[in-house]
Amino acid sequence: MTYDVTIEGKNYRLELNHPEGRWECRLDGRAIEIDAILARRDVLSIIIAGKAYEIKRERAVTDMHLWVGSVRYAAQVRDPRSLRSRASADDGKGPRKLIAPMPGKVVRVLVKENAEVDAGQGLLVLEAMKMQNEIKSPKKGVVRKMVATEGASVSAGDVLAVVE
């Protein structure tokens, strides 16, 4: 299998094969000797040249992070053969969905549809755990769709608005 991996903005080409219980690993063409087991879902034990690593995976609604020791790395993995994954690659252009980062209740909608907004401008206020939080625009553009309505409950991952 070949993957395009991005760690904290840096791209790697990773080849991984698993014949007869051993691992063959090439990172950007360089062969690396590894041993790996999935200890449980989201926890990996890897040994690389005698060094042992416990890797924890954090899967949020909008992103994935990997913990190596106490350091957290933003990670993306794509299968280069998949058309869909290429299309979904985020280039900052095109419409961006505003996703609820947590469950909560919409207490205020701050802008109307078709309003022009700046990156980081508050679009609506979500309340959870007795705290009110402003949800900000992911980019400069126009609010194409405002799905959220005041008073409604939302789940993590729900689309709140679309900014283009």
Add this chain to the structure above:
Amino acid sequence: MFKKILIANRGEIAVRVIRACRELGIQSVAVYSEVDRASLHVRKADEAYHIGPPAATESYLNIDKILDAARRSGADAIHPGYGFLSENSRFAHACASAGIKFIGPTAASMEMMGSKTRARQHMEKANIPFVPGTSRGLESPEEAARVAERIGYPVMLKAAAGGGGKGMRLVHAPEQLASALASAQSEAQRAFGDNEVYIEKAIINPRHIEMQVLADEHGNTVYLGERECSIQRRHQKVLEESPSLIVDPDMRRRLGEVAVRVAQAAGYTNAGTIEFLVDQHKNFYFLEMNTRLQVEHPVTELTTGLDLVHLQIRIAAGEKLPFTQDDIHLRGHAIECRIYAEDPDNDFFPSPGKITLLLAPSGPGIRRDSGIYEGWTVPIEYDPLLAKLIGYGSDRAQATSRLVRALNEYFVGGIKTNISLFRRILNDEEFHEGRLDTGYLDRLLARPAAHQPIDAKNAEVAAIAAGLFAVLDPATFAQNNGRAGSEAKETANWKKTARAESLRE
């Protein structure tokens, strides 16, 4: 001794009290709201009663429903935990009328300490040092100006019914005083339904140090050492430790003796805490008394070797304290981290939701009081406190290094937690040197996080791991990779929820 205790609370503190009941051979009764059916305290208790909808006012704060559950279960005592009804004198009174023992002080002691001005009047009589100022509500801006002139600027205006920073104004100069008083009074009226505001001298960046006391119902009162609680964010404690680096045995004795006098002046029984502000010259002033068990009680348990919840129950059952002040010896050092469901990288945004992965630390010198488990969904309705991680060592350095080690073992997936904030505090030089005051955490957070250079080797390990997860757990890979196609479904779901909501109203 009691046969059965109802715990009028939820989360980690309910679990903590249930454990004490089990250890003492007492049956425990949990109460739960609709969204807490699957919560840990319900799983751990001997009996459980549903008490209503998610809103706390209709469940955990509803005195009638809780007393009804107590009657139905046949409980002979109620432990209120902290928060909710724990400092509500009407509840203590209602328990007494129902013939159920409230594990805490009497309603009369709670009332005396419930209003800050009333507490100050009583403390004045008992000759307790408190921050200079008035012990009564201000009548007029002119009176405020006269007192401010006498005690000196800067001054602090505070709501008598206050807490959590509401109805509080720092005033640096006379010309700001009248408008600050008006806005503090109207904020106090809105927040507490009471516009009484008093004035005291502002102590800039004080330390916040508190003293644990225990009093039985036979007139014996002891103090159990201080807790340093200066590390706060928005007036909420984040990390506590005992002992405090600035308290030597002589100061501890003086703090303890004042605390005992405060408790005795209030006719106090059971566990309580006296909070002090300490200025740069180590002068200390009575601030308020918390008439309940504190969140941070474990640090005192570790340094004294006592179990405060066992003792609360024994005292409420009428037993005498099994020791005197001379038997109390502090040993070692303990530090507590409050693990909250909030995102330190995003302005401490609350982060309720499903816990998909939980790796819990253990090992020497580590205590974890937790109210969560893997697969459980943290509800949006309540306080974000998930668990407390407490490190203990023979000295502060060992307690710190054990905590750092345990924090690296601790992992909560699916939701965000403030675990990384504690790594930052415990590695901070000012923390190591003990240069703490209530402004410490704001200063730390105002500095950009020490930029951890990306270790190229570890980034490669992460890249390899990312691919390994995709090979070994293909289902989750497809899930994360297939997001582009799922928009239609998400929007549809959202509309469904919005419609359901509008129908309800």
